[in-house]
Amino acid sequence: MTQSTSPVRVVVVDDHAMFRAGVRAELAAAGAGRVEVLAEAADVDEAVAAIATHRPEVVLLDVHLPGGGGVEVMRRRPHPDTRYLALSVSDAAEDVIGTIRGGARGYVTKTITGPELVAAVGRVADGDAVFSPRLAGFVLDAFAGSIEVAAVDEDLDRLTEREREVMRLIARGYAYKEVAKELFISIKTVETHMSSVLRKLQLSSRHELTRWASDRRLL
Template identity: 70%
Template structure:
Protein backbone atom coordinates (compact mmCIF):
# COMPACT_ATOMS: atom_id res chain seq x y z
CA UNK A 1 0.00 0.00 0.00
CA UNK A 2 1.34 3.42 -0.92
CA UNK A 3 2.03 6.23 1.55
CA UNK A 4 -0.91 8.13 0.02
CA UNK A 5 -3.27 5.76 1.81
CA UNK A 6 -1.99 6.28 5.36
CA UNK A 7 -4.68 8.87 6.15
CA UNK A 8 -7.41 6.27 5.54
CA UNK A 9 -6.61 4.67 8.89
CA UNK A 10 -9.05 6.87 10.77
CA UNK A 11 -12.03 6.06 8.55
CA UNK A 12 -14.91 4.21 10.20
CA UNK A 13 -16.52 1.91 7.64
CA UNK A 14 -19.59 -0.33 7.39
CA UNK A 15 -19.72 -3.06 4.72
CA UNK A 16 -23.15 -3.95 3.33
CA UNK A 17 -23.55 -6.96 1.03
CA UNK A 18 -25.84 -9.98 1.09
CA UNK A 19 -22.96 -12.39 0.48
CA UNK A 20 -21.05 -13.21 3.67
CA UNK A 21 -17.97 -14.40 1.80
CA UNK A 22 -17.75 -11.15 -0.13
CA UNK A 23 -18.06 -9.11 3.07
CA UNK A 24 -15.31 -11.21 4.64
CA UNK A 25 -13.11 -10.67 1.59
CA UNK A 26 -13.57 -6.91 1.63
CA UNK A 27 -12.96 -6.78 5.38
CA UNK A 28 -9.75 -8.76 4.88
CA UNK A 29 -8.58 -6.43 2.09
CA UNK A 30 -9.31 -3.10 3.81
CA UNK A 31 -9.51 -3.98 7.51
CA UNK A 32 -5.84 -3.32 8.22
CA UNK A 33 -6.06 0.13 6.62
CA UNK A 34 -9.31 1.44 8.15
CA UNK A 35 -11.70 0.71 11.00
CA UNK A 36 -14.50 -1.62 9.90
CA UNK A 37 -17.16 -1.00 12.56
CA UNK A 38 -19.97 -3.20 11.26
CA UNK A 39 -21.63 -5.20 8.50
CA UNK A 40 -25.12 -5.59 7.05
CA UNK A 41 -26.66 -8.26 4.84
CA UNK A 42 -30.01 -6.71 3.92
CA UNK A 43 -31.83 -3.39 4.22
CA UNK A 44 -32.95 -3.90 7.82
CA UNK A 45 -29.57 -5.00 9.22
CA UNK A 46 -27.76 -2.35 7.19
CA UNK A 47 -29.92 0.51 8.47
CA UNK A 48 -29.64 -0.75 12.04
CA UNK A 49 -25.83 -1.01 12.05
CA UNK A 50 -25.36 2.31 10.26
CA UNK A 51 -27.63 4.16 12.68
CA UNK A 52 -25.92 2.48 15.64
CA UNK A 53 -22.31 3.07 14.55
CA UNK A 54 -22.58 6.27 12.45
CA UNK A 55 -19.65 5.39 10.16
CA UNK A 56 -17.83 7.81 7.88
CA UNK A 57 -18.37 5.63 4.82
CA UNK A 58 -20.72 2.79 3.91
CA UNK A 59 -19.64 0.37 1.19
CA UNK A 60 -23.03 -0.53 -0.20
CA UNK A 61 -24.15 -3.24 -2.60
CA UNK A 62 -26.97 -2.18 -4.92
CA UNK A 63 -29.02 -5.39 -4.86
CA UNK A 64 -30.06 -6.31 -1.33
CA UNK A 65 -32.99 -8.20 0.18
CA UNK A 66 -35.60 -5.82 1.53
CA UNK A 67 -35.51 -3.10 -1.13
CA UNK A 68 -31.94 -2.63 -2.36
CA UNK A 69 -29.12 -0.21 -1.62
CA UNK A 70 -31.16 2.85 -2.57
CA UNK A 71 -33.66 2.00 0.17
CA UNK A 72 -30.87 1.85 2.76
CA UNK A 73 -29.74 5.34 1.76
CA UNK A 74 -33.29 6.73 1.82
CA UNK A 75 -33.83 5.41 5.35
CA UNK A 76 -30.49 6.59 6.74
CA UNK A 77 -29.80 10.03 5.28
CA UNK A 78 -32.74 11.92 6.84
CA UNK A 79 -31.37 11.27 10.34
CA UNK A 80 -27.68 10.64 9.54
CA UNK A 81 -26.87 13.20 6.80
CA UNK A 82 -23.10 13.03 7.44
CA UNK A 83 -22.82 9.35 6.49
CA UNK A 84 -21.32 8.94 3.02
CA UNK A 85 -22.29 6.04 0.76
CA UNK A 86 -20.05 4.45 -1.86
CA UNK A 87 -21.85 1.86 -3.97
CA UNK A 88 -19.76 -1.26 -4.56
CA UNK A 89 -21.54 -3.60 -6.95
CA UNK A 90 -20.98 -6.26 -9.59
CA UNK A 91 -23.57 -4.44 -11.70
CA UNK A 92 -22.58 -1.75 -14.16
CA UNK A 93 -26.10 -1.23 -15.51
CA UNK A 94 -27.21 2.36 -16.00
CA UNK A 95 -30.38 2.09 -13.93
CA UNK A 96 -28.46 0.72 -10.93
CA UNK A 97 -25.91 3.53 -11.11
CA UNK A 98 -28.47 6.28 -11.60
CA UNK A 99 -30.89 4.88 -9.03
CA UNK A 100 -28.42 4.74 -6.16
CA UNK A 101 -26.89 8.14 -7.03
CA UNK A 102 -30.34 9.73 -7.10
CA UNK A 103 -30.95 8.22 -3.65
CA UNK A 104 -27.86 10.01 -2.31
CA UNK A 105 -24.74 7.86 -2.83
CA UNK A 106 -21.54 9.84 -3.39
CA UNK A 107 -19.99 7.33 -5.76
CA UNK A 108 -20.27 4.00 -7.54
CA UNK A 109 -17.51 1.51 -8.28
CA UNK A 110 -17.63 -2.06 -9.53
CA UNK A 111 -16.32 -5.09 -7.69
CA UNK A 112 -13.44 -5.44 -10.15
CA UNK A 113 -11.76 -2.54 -8.33
CA UNK A 114 -8.54 -3.35 -6.47
CA UNK A 115 -8.08 -2.69 -2.76
CA UNK A 116 -5.86 0.38 -3.16
CA UNK A 117 -8.34 2.01 -5.55
CA UNK A 118 -11.17 1.17 -3.19
CA UNK A 119 -9.40 2.72 -0.22
CA UNK A 120 -8.63 5.83 -2.23
CA UNK A 121 -12.27 6.02 -3.32
CA UNK A 122 -13.44 5.70 0.28
CA UNK A 123 -11.11 8.51 1.38
CA UNK A 124 -12.33 10.77 -1.41
CA UNK A 125 -15.99 10.07 -0.68
CA UNK A 126 -15.43 10.71 3.02
CA UNK A 127 -13.90 14.07 2.08
CA UNK A 128 -16.98 14.97 0.06
CA UNK A 129 -15.80 14.12 -3.45
CA UNK A 130 -17.75 12.01 -5.96
CA UNK A 131 -16.09 8.78 -7.12
CA UNK A 132 -16.99 6.64 -10.12
CA UNK A 133 -15.45 3.87 -12.16
CA UNK A 134 -14.63 5.51 -15.52
CA UNK A 135 -17.42 3.95 -17.60
CA UNK A 136 -20.05 4.60 -14.95
CA UNK A 137 -19.34 8.32 -14.81
CA UNK A 138 -20.67 8.50 -18.36
CA UNK A 139 -24.06 7.17 -17.24
CA UNK A 140 -24.39 9.93 -14.66
CA UNK A 141 -23.36 12.61 -17.16
CA UNK A 142 -25.86 11.21 -19.68
CA UNK A 143 -28.60 11.28 -17.07
CA UNK A 144 -27.94 14.92 -16.20
CA UNK A 145 -27.60 15.93 -19.86
CA UNK A 146 -30.89 14.26 -20.77
CA UNK A 147 -29.32 11.64 -23.04
CA UNK A 148 -30.87 8.99 -20.80
CA UNK A 149 -34.51 9.45 -19.87
CA UNK A 150 -34.16 8.69 -16.16
CA UNK A 151 -37.86 9.02 -15.39
CA UNK A 152 -38.73 6.54 -18.13
CA UNK A 153 -36.15 4.05 -16.87
CA UNK A 154 -37.45 4.22 -13.33
CA UNK A 155 -41.14 4.15 -14.24
CA UNK A 156 -40.89 1.16 -16.55
CA UNK A 157 -38.45 -0.79 -14.40
CA UNK A 158 -40.63 -0.24 -11.35
CA UNK A 159 -43.25 -2.41 -13.05
CA UNK A 160 -40.89 -5.37 -12.90
CA UNK A 161 -40.14 -7.48 -9.84
CA UNK A 162 -36.52 -8.10 -8.84
CA UNK A 163 -36.65 -11.60 -10.36
CA UNK A 164 -38.22 -10.28 -13.56
CA UNK A 165 -35.39 -7.77 -13.89
CA UNK A 166 -32.81 -10.55 -13.46
CA UNK A 167 -34.50 -12.66 -16.13
CA UNK A 168 -34.90 -9.66 -18.45
CA UNK A 169 -31.19 -8.80 -18.30
CA UNK A 170 -30.08 -12.36 -19.02
CA UNK A 171 -32.50 -12.74 -21.93
CA UNK A 172 -31.34 -9.39 -23.30
CA UNK A 173 -27.74 -10.64 -23.12
CA UNK A 174 -28.66 -13.56 -25.37
CA UNK A 175 -29.10 -16.33 -22.79
CA UNK A 176 -31.41 -19.21 -23.75
CA UNK A 177 -34.29 -20.08 -21.42
CA UNK A 178 -32.33 -23.13 -20.31
CA UNK A 179 -29.25 -21.01 -19.53
CA UNK A 180 -31.34 -18.50 -17.58
CA UNK A 181 -32.90 -21.32 -15.59
CA UNK A 182 -29.47 -22.71 -14.73
CA UNK A 183 -28.06 -19.28 -13.82
CA UNK A 184 -30.95 -18.39 -11.49
CA UNK A 185 -31.64 -21.91 -10.16
CA UNK A 186 -35.25 -21.89 -11.37
CA UNK A 187 -37.19 -24.08 -13.81
CA UNK A 188 -37.45 -23.38 -17.53
CA UNK A 189 -41.20 -23.06 -17.12
CA UNK A 190 -40.68 -20.37 -14.48
CA UNK A 191 -38.36 -18.54 -16.86
CA UNK A 192 -41.04 -18.67 -19.56
CA UNK A 193 -43.58 -17.27 -17.11
CA UNK A 194 -41.29 -14.40 -16.13
CA UNK A 195 -40.46 -13.55 -19.76
CA UNK A 196 -44.14 -13.46 -20.66
CA UNK A 197 -44.80 -11.17 -17.71
CA UNK A 198 -41.90 -8.85 -18.63
CA UNK A 199 -43.05 -8.57 -22.24
CA UNK A 200 -46.60 -7.84 -21.14
CA UNK A 201 -45.58 -5.19 -18.57
CA UNK A 202 -43.23 -3.45 -21.00
CA UNK A 203 -45.69 -3.81 -23.89
CA UNK A 204 -43.16 -5.64 -26.06
CA UNK A 205 -43.81 -8.49 -28.49
CA UNK A 206 -40.66 -10.61 -28.50
CA UNK A 207 -37.15 -11.05 -27.11
CA UNK A 208 -35.66 -9.05 -30.00
CA UNK A 209 -37.65 -6.01 -28.91
CA UNK A 210 -36.74 -6.74 -25.30
CA UNK A 211 -33.04 -6.78 -26.15
CA UNK A 212 -33.33 -3.46 -27.99
CA UNK A 213 -35.32 -1.96 -25.08
CA UNK A 214 -32.64 -3.01 -22.57
CA UNK A 215 -29.72 -1.97 -24.79
CA UNK A 216 -31.18 1.47 -25.48
CA UNK A 217 -31.32 2.04 -21.72
CA UNK A 218 -27.78 0.76 -21.06
CA UNK A 219 -29.19 -2.02 -18.88
CA UNK A 220 -26.97 -4.72 -20.41
Protein backbone atom coordinates in the same frame (compact mmCIF):
# COMPACT_ATOMS: atom_id res chain seq x y z
CA MET B 1 -6.76 8.91 0.60
CA THR B 2 -7.70 10.76 3.75
CA GLN B 3 -4.87 12.60 5.45
CA SER B 4 -5.88 11.32 8.86
CA THR B 5 -3.71 8.62 10.39
CA SER B 6 -6.84 6.86 11.64
CA PRO B 7 -8.38 4.22 9.39
CA VAL B 8 -11.58 5.03 7.51
CA ARG B 9 -14.42 3.37 9.40
CA VAL B 10 -16.68 1.35 7.09
CA VAL B 11 -19.90 -0.69 7.19
CA VAL B 12 -20.42 -3.23 4.37
CA VAL B 13 -24.02 -3.72 3.21
CA ASP B 14 -24.84 -6.57 0.83
CA ASP B 15 -27.35 -9.42 0.97
CA HIS B 16 -24.73 -12.05 0.02
CA ALA B 17 -22.69 -13.21 3.01
CA MET B 18 -19.92 -14.60 0.80
CA PHE B 19 -19.54 -11.29 -0.97
CA ARG B 20 -19.42 -9.34 2.32
CA ALA B 21 -16.70 -11.69 3.55
CA GLY B 22 -14.79 -11.19 0.32
CA VAL B 23 -14.98 -7.40 0.59
CA ARG B 24 -13.81 -7.51 4.20
CA ALA B 25 -10.86 -9.70 3.20
CA GLU B 26 -9.95 -7.50 0.22
CA LEU B 27 -10.04 -4.34 2.33
CA ALA B 28 -7.90 -5.97 5.01
CA ALA B 29 -5.37 -7.24 2.48
CA ALA B 30 -5.14 -4.10 0.36
CA GLY B 31 -5.85 -1.47 2.99
CA ALA B 32 -2.72 -1.80 5.10
CA GLY B 33 -4.65 -0.49 8.09
CA ARG B 34 -6.23 2.38 6.15
CA VAL B 35 -9.74 0.91 6.28
CA GLU B 36 -11.53 -0.68 9.25
CA VAL B 37 -14.73 -2.68 8.70
CA LEU B 38 -16.91 -2.08 11.75
CA ALA B 39 -19.93 -4.19 10.81
CA GLU B 40 -21.84 -5.92 8.03
CA ALA B 41 -25.54 -5.88 7.13
CA ALA B 42 -27.68 -7.96 4.79
CA ASP B 43 -30.83 -5.86 4.36
CA VAL B 44 -32.21 -2.36 4.81
CA ASP B 45 -33.20 -2.66 8.45
CA GLU B 46 -29.89 -4.25 9.46
CA ALA B 47 -28.02 -1.55 7.55
CA VAL B 48 -29.89 1.29 9.22
CA ALA B 49 -29.29 -0.23 12.66
CA ALA B 50 -25.58 -0.84 12.01
CA ILE B 51 -25.02 2.68 10.68
CA ALA B 52 -26.86 4.26 13.60
CA THR B 53 -24.85 2.19 16.07
CA HIS B 54 -21.35 2.41 14.56
CA ARG B 55 -21.54 5.81 12.79
CA PRO B 56 -19.14 4.87 9.99
CA GLU B 57 -17.53 7.43 7.76
CA VAL B 58 -18.32 5.39 4.65
CA VAL B 59 -20.90 2.72 3.85
CA LEU B 60 -20.24 0.30 1.00
CA LEU B 61 -23.80 -0.14 -0.18
CA ASP B 62 -25.32 -2.63 -2.60
CA VAL B 63 -28.07 -1.17 -4.80
CA HIS B 64 -30.52 -4.08 -4.56
CA LEU B 65 -31.32 -5.13 -1.00
CA PRO B 66 -34.23 -6.84 0.75
CA GLY B 67 -36.46 -4.23 2.35
CA GLY B 68 -36.29 -1.42 -0.18
CA GLY B 69 -32.80 -1.21 -1.67
CA GLY B 70 -29.81 1.00 -1.06
CA VAL B 71 -31.74 4.19 -1.74
CA GLU B 72 -34.07 3.37 1.16
CA VAL B 73 -31.08 3.09 3.53
CA MET B 74 -29.92 6.57 2.51
CA ARG B 75 -33.44 7.98 2.72
CA ARG B 76 -33.69 7.00 6.40
CA ARG B 77 -30.46 8.90 7.19
CA PRO B 78 -29.40 6.76 10.17
CA HIS B 79 -26.32 8.96 10.65
CA PRO B 80 -26.17 12.33 8.88
CA ASP B 81 -22.37 12.47 8.50
CA THR B 82 -22.01 9.07 6.85
CA ARG B 83 -21.12 9.01 3.15
CA TYR B 84 -22.26 6.24 0.80
CA LEU B 85 -20.34 4.45 -1.94
CA ALA B 86 -22.47 2.11 -4.04
CA LEU B 87 -20.77 -1.22 -4.77
CA SER B 88 -22.98 -3.24 -7.10
CA VAL B 89 -23.00 -5.94 -9.76
CA SER B 90 -25.30 -3.64 -11.75
CA ASP B 91 -23.88 -1.02 -14.08
CA ALA B 92 -27.26 -0.15 -15.62
CA ALA B 93 -27.93 3.54 -16.18
CA GLU B 94 -31.09 3.72 -14.10
CA ASP B 95 -29.44 2.05 -11.09
CA VAL B 96 -26.45 4.38 -11.23
CA ILE B 97 -28.50 7.53 -11.65
CA GLY B 98 -31.17 6.55 -9.13
CA THR B 99 -28.54 5.74 -6.50
CA ILE B 100 -26.68 9.01 -7.02
CA ARG B 101 -29.93 10.95 -6.84
CA GLY B 102 -30.67 9.04 -3.64
CA GLY B 103 -27.56 10.48 -2.00
CA ALA B 104 -24.55 8.27 -2.83
CA ARG B 105 -21.18 9.98 -3.30
CA GLY B 106 -20.01 7.39 -5.79
CA TYR B 107 -20.77 4.17 -7.63
CA VAL B 108 -18.35 1.37 -8.50
CA THR B 109 -18.97 -2.12 -9.82
CA LYS B 110 -18.01 -5.40 -8.21
CA THR B 111 -15.23 -5.93 -10.76
CA ILE B 112 -13.17 -3.35 -8.84
CA THR B 113 -9.87 -4.57 -7.35
CA GLY B 114 -9.01 -4.44 -3.66
CA PRO B 115 -6.52 -1.56 -3.99
CA GLU B 116 -8.97 0.40 -6.16
CA LEU B 117 -11.71 -0.10 -3.59
CA VAL B 118 -9.47 1.07 -0.75
CA ALA B 119 -8.63 4.19 -2.77
CA ALA B 120 -12.31 4.80 -3.57
CA VAL B 121 -13.29 4.50 0.10
CA GLY B 122 -10.61 7.01 1.05
CA ARG B 123 -11.69 9.48 -1.61
CA VAL B 124 -15.35 9.26 -0.60
CA ALA B 125 -14.36 9.74 3.05
CA ASP B 126 -12.56 12.92 1.96
CA GLY B 127 -15.70 14.17 0.23
CA ASP B 128 -14.83 13.34 -3.38
CA ALA B 129 -17.23 11.71 -5.84
CA VAL B 130 -15.98 8.39 -7.25
CA PHE B 131 -17.26 6.46 -10.26
CA SER B 132 -16.09 3.57 -12.36
CA PRO B 133 -15.08 5.27 -15.65
CA ARG B 134 -18.01 4.09 -17.77
CA LEU B 135 -20.56 5.01 -15.12
CA ALA B 136 -19.53 8.65 -14.91
CA GLY B 137 -20.89 9.08 -18.43
CA PHE B 138 -24.32 7.89 -17.33
CA VAL B 139 -24.46 10.52 -14.63
CA LEU B 140 -23.37 13.30 -16.98
CA ASP B 141 -25.87 12.17 -19.63
CA ALA B 142 -28.69 12.01 -17.10
CA PHE B 143 -28.18 15.49 -15.76
CA ALA B 144 -27.75 16.77 -19.32
CA GLY B 145 -31.17 15.32 -20.09
CA SER B 146 -30.12 12.74 -22.67
CA ILE B 147 -31.26 9.70 -20.67
CA GLU B 148 -34.96 9.42 -19.88
CA VAL B 149 -34.66 7.78 -16.48
CA ALA B 150 -38.38 7.89 -15.70
CA ALA B 151 -39.17 5.95 -18.86
CA VAL B 152 -36.57 3.31 -18.07
CA ASP B 153 -37.88 2.89 -14.53
CA GLU B 154 -41.45 2.50 -15.78
CA ASP B 155 -40.44 -0.32 -18.10
CA LEU B 156 -38.61 -2.12 -15.30
CA ASP B 157 -41.35 -1.76 -12.69
CA ARG B 158 -42.80 -5.15 -13.66
CA LEU B 159 -39.63 -6.94 -12.56
CA THR B 160 -38.40 -7.69 -9.06
CA GLU B 161 -34.87 -6.62 -8.11
CA ARG B 162 -33.56 -10.18 -8.52
CA GLU B 163 -35.27 -10.54 -11.89
CA ARG B 164 -33.55 -7.34 -13.02
CA GLU B 165 -30.15 -8.72 -12.07
CA VAL B 166 -30.80 -11.98 -13.91
CA MET B 167 -32.21 -10.12 -16.91
CA ARG B 168 -29.14 -7.91 -17.31
CA LEU B 169 -26.67 -10.78 -17.07
CA ILE B 170 -28.60 -12.99 -19.48
CA ALA B 171 -28.99 -10.08 -21.91
CA ARG B 172 -25.21 -9.58 -21.82
CA GLY B 173 -24.67 -13.16 -22.93
CA TYR B 174 -24.00 -14.92 -19.62
CA ALA B 175 -24.85 -18.63 -19.49
CA TYR B 176 -27.27 -19.77 -16.79
CA LYS B 177 -24.39 -21.40 -14.92
CA GLU B 178 -22.43 -18.12 -14.98
CA VAL B 179 -25.45 -16.15 -13.74
CA ALA B 180 -25.93 -18.63 -10.90
CA LYS B 181 -22.29 -18.25 -9.86
CA GLU B 182 -22.38 -14.44 -10.10
CA LEU B 183 -25.55 -14.09 -8.00
CA PHE B 184 -24.94 -16.98 -5.58
CA ILE B 185 -28.16 -18.76 -6.59
CA SER B 186 -28.93 -22.14 -8.19
CA ILE B 187 -29.23 -22.73 -11.92
CA LYS B 188 -32.84 -23.80 -11.34
CA THR B 189 -33.54 -20.43 -9.70
CA VAL B 190 -31.97 -18.62 -12.65
CA GLU B 191 -34.24 -20.56 -15.02
CA THR B 192 -37.29 -19.67 -12.94
CA HIS B 193 -36.39 -15.96 -12.90
CA MET B 194 -35.69 -15.99 -16.64
CA SER B 195 -39.08 -17.51 -17.41
CA SER B 196 -40.73 -14.87 -15.26
CA VAL B 197 -38.79 -12.04 -16.95
CA LEU B 198 -39.78 -13.18 -20.45
CA ARG B 199 -43.41 -13.56 -19.40
CA LYS B 200 -43.63 -10.15 -17.71
CA LEU B 201 -41.92 -8.35 -20.59
CA GLN B 202 -43.90 -10.33 -23.18
CA LEU B 203 -40.75 -11.52 -24.90
CA SER B 204 -40.17 -14.96 -26.38
CA SER B 205 -36.41 -15.41 -26.53
CA ARG B 206 -33.02 -14.46 -25.16
CA HIS B 207 -32.33 -12.57 -28.42
CA GLU B 208 -35.44 -10.42 -27.95
CA LEU B 209 -34.43 -9.76 -24.34
CA THR B 210 -30.98 -8.56 -25.41
CA ARG B 211 -32.51 -6.21 -27.96
CA TRP B 212 -35.05 -4.95 -25.39
CA ALA B 213 -32.30 -4.23 -22.86
CA SER B 214 -30.04 -2.63 -25.47
CA ASP B 215 -32.81 -0.30 -26.65
CA ARG B 216 -33.16 0.92 -23.05
CA ARG B 217 -29.41 1.34 -22.53
CA LEU B 218 -29.37 -1.29 -19.79
CA LEU B 219 -26.29 -3.17 -21.04
